[in-house]
Amino acid sequence: MNAYTPPANPSELMPCKLPTPLVSLCLSLTLGTVPALSPCRVEAQPFTFSLVQTNLTELDYGAVAYADLDLDGDLDLIAGGNAGREEFRPASYIALSLAEVPLSGNRWRRSFEQTSLPVQLWHSTITWIDYDLDGDLDFVMTGTSRSSNPPQPLPFEGVTRLYRNNGAGQFEDLDAGLVGVYRGAAAQGDYDNDGDLDLLISGLATPETRVTRLYRNDGGTFADADAPFRPVAFGDAQWGDYDNDGDLDLALAGMEPNGNFITLLYRNNGTSGFEEVDAGLRGLAFSDLDWGDYDNDGDLDLAITGAILDLPDFLTGVAEVYRNDGGRFTRLNNDFDGVLYGNASWGDYDNDGDLDLLLLGGDASSGRTGRIYRNEEGTFVERLALVGLTAASATWGDYDDDNDLDVLTSGTTVSFTPLTRLYRNDQITLNTVPTTPTGLQADVQGNVVTLSWGAATDDQTPAPGLTYNLRLGTAPGTANVVPPLADPASGRRWIPGRGNVDHNTSWTLSNLPLGTYYWSVQAIDHSFKGSPFAAEGSFTITTNTNVGTGIDDADGVPADYALYQSFPNPFRDATTIAYDLPAPTPVTLTIYNVLGAAVNRLVEGVQAAGKRRIVWDGRDELGQRVGAGVYFVRMQSDHASWTRKLIMLK
Numbered sequence: 001m002n003a004y005t006p007p008a009n010p011s012e013l014m015p016c017k018l019p020t021p022l023v024s025l026c027l028s029l030t031l032g033t034v035p036a037l038s039p040c041r042v043e044a045q046p047f048t049f050s051l052v053q054t055n056l057t058e059l060d061y062g063a064v065a066y067a068d069l070d071l072d073g074d075l076d077l078i079a080g081g082n083a084g085r086e087e088f089r090p091a092s093y094i095a096l097s098l099a100e101v102p103l104s105g106n107r108w109r110r111s112f113e114q115t116s117l118p119v120q121l122w123h124s125t126i127t128w129i130d131y132d133l134d135g136d137l138d139f140v141m142t143g144t145s146r147s148s149n150p151p152q153p154l155p156f157e158g159v160t161r162l163y164r165n166n167g168a169g170q171f172e173d174l175d176a177g178l179v180g181v182y183r184g185a186a187a188q189g190d191y192d193n194d195g196d197l198d199l200l201i202s203g204l205a206t207p208e209t210r211v212t213r214l215y216r217n218d219g220g221t222f223a224d225a226d227a228p229f230r231p232v233a234f235g236d237a238q239w240g241d242y243d244n245d246g247d248l249d250l251a252l253a254g255m256e257p258n259g260n261f262i263t264l265l266y267r268n269n270g271t272s273g274f275e276e277v278d279a280g281l282r283g284l285a286f287s288d289l290d291w292g293d294y295d296n297d298g299d300l301d302l303a304i305t306g307a308i309l310d311l312p313d314f315l316t317g318v319a320e321v322y323r324n325d326g327g328r329f330t331r332l333n334n335d336f337d338g339v340l341y342g343n344a345s346w347g348d349y350d351n352d353g354d355l356d357l358l359l360l361g362g363d364a365s366s367g368r369t370g371r372i373y374r375n376e377e378g379t380f381v382e383r384l385a386l387v388g389l390t391a392a393s394a395t396w397g398d399y400d401d402d403n404d405l406d407v408l409t410s411g412t413t414v415s416f417t418p419l420t421r422l423y424r425n426d427q428i429t430l431n432t433v434p435t436t437p438t439g440l441q442a443d444v445q446g447n448v449v450t451l452s453w454g455a456a457t458d459d460q461t462p463a464p465g466l467t468y469n470l471r472l473g474t475a476p477g478t479a480n481v482v483p484p485l486a487d488p489a490s491g492r493r494w495i496p497g498r499g500n501v502d503h504n505t506s507w508t509l510s511n512l513p514l515g516t517y518y519w520s521v522q523a524i525d526h527s528f529k530g531s532p533f534a535a536e537g538s539f540t541i542t543t544n545t546n547v548g549t550g551i552d553d554a555d556g557v558p559a560d561y562a563l564y565q566s567f568p569n570p571f572r573d574a575t576t577i578a579y580d581l582p583a584p585t586p587v588t589l590t591i592y593n594v595l596g597a598a599v600n601r602l603v604e605g606v607q608a609a610g611k612r613r614i615v616w617d618g619r620d621e622l623g624q625r626v627g628a629g630v631y632f633v634r635m636q637s638d639h640a641s642w643t644r645k646l647i648m649l650k
Contacts, residue, residue: 048350049384049407049423052100053109057083057091058420060389060412062124066397067137068494070096070168071487075399075496076112080124080141081410082391083418089147090120094171100400108424110399118173119161121145123182128495129197130483132220136165137485137494142203144182158182158205176222179213181205184232189239189248190500191268192216194511195472195481198225202254204233210257212237228274229266232256235284240291240300241502243267243327245645250274251302255285263287263304265329269630270570270647279329284308284318284340291498292346292526294355295378296465298503299324303357307340315340317363321380334380337369342389347396347405347496348526350374351431353460355526360409362390368414372407387421389413396528397496400424403431405496405527433491434458434466434523434531437505442519442539445578446567449517449539452506456523456531469499469530470507472519476536481517482509486530488520496528508565516540557609558582563635563642566616570647574617577602577633577644583609585637591616591646592632599626602633618648 062081069076076096083091095112102108121143128139142160158180163171184203191198191214199222202212214227235254242249247270253263261283266274287306294301302322307315317338322329342361349356354375363369368388373380389411396405399422407423439454451470457463472482479488484500486493499522501507517540520533558580566575581587589603600621602614616633620626631646 048426049386050106050108050426052422052424053103053107054420054422055111055114056095056420056422057093057114058418059083059091059410060418061088061122061391062143062410063126063393064395064408064410064420065126065128065139066395066399066408066496067128067139068492069094069137069165071136071494073492074401075397077408078126078139078141079410079420080117080121080126080143081393081418082122084147085417087147088122090122090143090145092117092119092121092124092141092143097399106426110422117141117161117163117171119145119159121159121161121182125184125186125203127186127188127199128485129188129199130485131162131197131199131217131222132164133196133480133483134165134167135479135483135488136167138165138171139163140178140186140188140199140201142181142184142186142201156182156204156207158184158203160186160201178215178222179205179211181211181233183234184254185235185237187237187239190482191239191248191250193247193507193509195509196220197483200229200237200239200250202229202232202235202237202252210255212252228276230256230262230264232262235287235306236289238289238291240498241504242291242300242302242324244299244502244504246504246506246508251281251289251291253284253287253289253304253306261285261307261309263289263306270645273570273630273647275630279322280331281322281329282308282318282320282331286315286341288342288344288361290344290346292355293465293467293503294321294346294357294375295323296354296462297325298464299326300502302329303344303346305339305342305344305359305361317361319344319359321357332380336373336380337363337371337382339363339369340390342392342411343394343409345394345396346526347528348431348461349396349405349407349425350427351404351429351460351527353458353462353465353526355465356380358394358396358407360386360389360392360394360411363388368411370409386423387413387419389419395496398527398529403527403529404429431525431527431529432459433529434461434525436531437468437521437523437534440519440521440534440537442537443564444539444541445564446543447512447514447541448508448510448565448567448569449512449541450506450508450565451519451521451537453521453534455505458523458525460527461525464503465526467499467503467524468501468505469493469522469524470501470519471521471533472509472517474515474517476518478518481512482519484522486522488533491522491530491532493524493528493530498528499524499530510569512541514541514543558611561637561639561642563633563644565644566633566646569645570649571618572649574615575646576613576615578611578613579635580611581607581609581637585639587635587637589614589633589635592634593626594630594632599631616646
């Protein structure tokens with residue numbers, strides 16, 4: 001099959017529903033004709049959601065995102081998209097949640113105080129980010145501000161704005177030097193494990209230019225990290241530690257400049273190092289991604305929606321779930337409605353302790369679909385129907401604070417009318433928060449610390465399915481080094497979502513300045529409720545680096561065997577490996593490459609008890625320098641074996 005070649009101006013595409021197959025996203029607005037549309041299919045079934053009346057501006061071709069902007073205990077929202085009906089009109093606003101009042105019957109009305117943002121955008125994406133580590137929520141919005149097609153069409157141009165929170169829910173519009181994009185993705189995450197939140201942006205800079213940029217956060221300013229990600233648009237990007245190795249990996253989907261549809265996984269091999277992994281994921285465009293542990297086995301699975309090229313110039317919607325088994329992905333055989341130009345979101349709406357799946361977007365049969373699939377012991381069963389929308393966005397969030405997940409959607413209807421809908425969850429099964437993690441420990445080696453804690457439990461979510469949310473600050477009760485996007489005192493989440501260290505019960509932070517630090521952690525369940533933060537721990541960084549360079553250092557006898565993370569890591573010329581022997585024992589210390597081949601055996605034989613250090617200078621057993629890349633050091637004794645990852649830079 002030949003690669004799909006998009007129209008000259010793919011920014012002006014809109015989803016148009018034909019029966020089967022679906023042409024959806026490939027017809028230009030300039031065609032001027034729209035086929036007949038069938039109504040949204042709603043089946044007779046028990047319905048546990050009620051439609052809530054609001055005063056929100058109706059939007060499509062954009063994004064909605066929940067967060068407690070003013071930190072008053074309830075969820076507000078940011079929205080950006082098209083508010084026009086006859087012609088496209090960008091609209092971006094903040095909506096602070098006000099009172100909810102009951103109406104007749106089982107009906108409700110929620111009012112919002114809505115304020116327009118300085119720059120009006122559609123084809124939007126939104127991500128929350130406490131970029132300046134001041135303890136409140138900032139956000140990034142991408143999109144385009146061009147409103148419609150004038151007689152002489154002008155090229156679309158991407159816009160990316162950083163909005164800084166002044167601490168009272170008011171936002172300052174900043175030009176942070178980020179590439180402007182639309183029809184793409186924005187995702188925050190601490191990819192380099194230094195505590196602050198970095199930023200990934202992809203999409204169209206212009207109709208002819210696709211970009212994917214990773215920006216490293218350096219104390220509140222963003223620097224291009226020059227990452228090896230493919231340039232894509234019409235897609236999505238999501239951070240998640242899929243291999244549970246203590247750093248954030250990236251899932252990326254969309255359309256490349258040559259028209260190919262891709263869905264790729266990039267494994268994080270350390271600071272600024274990523275490896276493209278062939279995970280067997282179907283290539284999709286007009287796509288949406290979400291990580292979530294649906295089978296409660298302690299690793300992240302992946303939900304994907306989007307389009308495949310079925311015939312030349314024809315697109316068909318797809319919805320798939322890939323189960324993660326120790327870093328290997330298998331596609332589930334489940335009968336989902338195919339969805340494109342929409343949304344896939346995990347959330348436990350029925351409070352039974354496992355993740356259910358919300359799918360919203362264009363489909364091949366009715367043109368629009370909105371479905372919630374209930375997770376029944378790993379099988380997904382269609383249970384609830386929402387108003388079908390395309391050019392759609394959706395988000396879970398407990399807006400009424402009754403301990404269950406409600407739904408907010410936006411998108412275009414069968415009559416090509418923007419629509420924003422709030423659904424109230426009438427679930428009567430209550431959710432309780434997880435227990436507080438205990439057993440906090442900090443292992444300091446030079447300017448690197450490994451923080452660890454005991455696993456929490458929960459009455460609904462099984463313990464392996466819990467994620468964890470870390471905070472770290474330079475004074476008691478603060479979070480000005482690692483932001484948890486939650487209230488440090490109460491543990492109340494400011495955004496609905498997973499914890500910032502996923503399923504890990506230990507996390508390593510590097511390159512910390514000298515000083516004393518205070519830290520804690522909370523557990524997060526599948527309804528995105530957080531436990532109280534654990535009793536605060538502290539540690540002190542006293543050296544800028546690990547200064548140990550001698551091969552032996554037998555002063556003092558350690559209590560147990562241990563192999564520590566090498567320092568520095570990543571390294572260029574040499575790295576020091578520290579290990580502990582509580583008694584005389586035969587021991588080997590070997591360097592391996594990623595293929596499992598031995599590179600150099602540094603230690604072999606019986607050694608006396610003590611705290612030991614050895615330097616690896618990046619050479620193999622023949623004395624030749626090895627190439628840059630990922631290596632592993634493995635220590636073996638009569639008692640056990642330990643392995644640590646090393647990263648050698650050019």
